[in-house]
Amino acid sequence: MTEALNRAAAEDGTAHLTDLTARVAMVEARLDNLRMIHAPITLWKIEDFDEKAQSARKIGSAALVSPLMSTKRHGYRMQLLAYLDGVDVGALGD
Numbered sequence: 287m288t289e290a291l292n293r294a295a296a297e298d299g300t301a302h303l304t305d306l307t308a309r310v311a312m313v314e315a316r317l318d319n320l321r322m323i324h325a326p327i328t329l330w331k332i333e334d335f336d337e338k339a340q341s342a343r344k345i346g347s348a349a350l351v352s353p354l355m356s357t358k359r360h361g362y363r364m365q366l367l368a369y370l371d372g373v374d375v376g377a378l379g380d
Contacts, residue, residue, distance in 0.1 A: 330355075
């Protein structure tokens with residue numbers, strides 16, 4: 287892969303190399319997403335939790351939505367909602 291990138295840079299200049307670098311980054315991000323979806327253990331880290339919880343208390347029940355998770359490749363798929371203000375206004379709440 288590195289040899290192909292070096293050859294492309296020498297032949298077509300930096301524009302082609304920049305395009306290839308962007309494509310590689312996109313593919314790596316998609317692979318990371320697939321690894322996370324099909325991982326045996328999923329950890330959902332909520333960045334800036336304290337700030338988001340304070341904001342949720344001020345504006346009312348705003349929910350955070352987790353990334354898609356799966357139990358195994360052809361298993362159940364799920365997604366979580368986190369109500370940081372502690373109030374559930376979903377289908378069961380009124």
